[in-house]
Amino acid sequence: MSLQLSFIQIFISHIKREFLINFRSLVDVISIISFMILIVTLFILGIGPFEEKLRLISNAIFWIGLILAIIPSLEKTLQRDYDNGWLDQSITSPTPMELILLSKSLAYWLIVIIPLVISLPLFIVLLNINLKLIPWLLISILVGGLSISLIGIIGSALTLGAKRGNILLPILIIPLIIPILIFGVGISETVRINESPIGNLFLLIGFTLIYLVISPFISAFLIRIAISR
């Protein structure tokens, strides 16, 4: 008996499942955006009414806010399916675990990135970001967001079944996110001083591609260990 659905169809059905689960209760999505707004607002209030200061660090604030807002929700991506036994079912199904995890990280990327792009105008106003930066900012959060969700899946797989996973996870994955932060901010900064951001963009894309290749394999390996315990 061979598979009736192709891997592509299975892949799409998994993405649909993630969307159903996450958009049915919008709590996770809203919490990411509102958390990011809070972080950015705190920075702005902390800096005080100095436009010059804000202009120098607004890109960094945006990226740090993005990373800090996404991290708390990363743990749940796999933990939920581990607790209810879905991962057990995945491992005893003919679909390769790697494919399931790739679809999970892509779905998570879309789930986080769509509301973020919608709320981008708000951050542009809050942080007084130059309008010529907008297309570059959009590209860099699209690419960087994919990286973060791919790394997040590794972290989430690593802390499966750990008692203090929510504390362990940021410690484990923030070092991996550092290149994304550097090149993400680099893109915006080079545009701000009127230079070409292509170099930074390529490096960001390069890192994302590396993570895209290794993340499903590493996290599938980690999940097999977590399930065999």
Next chain:
Amino acid sequence: MLYLQDVTIKRGSKIVFYNWNARIKNSKITIISGKNGVGKSTLLRAIAGMIPLEQGIVKNYNNEIFKDKIKWGQNLIYIDSKSGLSRDLTVYENLKTWSQMKGWNTSDNDLQKALESVDMLNYKNLYVSQCSEGLKKRAALSRLYLSLLFNIEFWLLDEPTNELDQKSIILFNKLIQRFLENKGTVLLACHELKLFDFNYELLNLDLLKK
């Protein structure tokens, strides 16, 4: 026939089975019994491929089952107390996404019939977060009906009757009956043997380990 040859299974640092041999007959129902903690679930999880064997092989006739995990995945259904139902989806959506993961092209009609086979059609659009434990178990067991349509060979069930009421147990027995008629093999861990009205093979781990 499923042969376990010189199987050693470890759970953490504890050796649960050591150089152990067993045979599980095809087209029969084999009930694994034994006291708590003797290794019933571990055995089922190992055969399902979740716990890697330290040593030894498991053969289905002449094929080593773990050599081709994709093929083995097409051949079995594993259900335990954690049934893999997502709280935020309805009973119907859960069954649908699960069958897609198995790679099956199920029609709406198949899914309806599957839910009907465990008397869950009335609860089709109920969210799993609102289901009682018994309803959840029945929703998970509805997968067994689907497997009848797609030529699955093995059912590995870990205490499937735990939360079921009288009527559901009768329905469950009917499903097993149909599966055995289709030359299916059931491997079932359970304490209450009187629930099943078939000739079953008994694999008593208490006796085997002494």
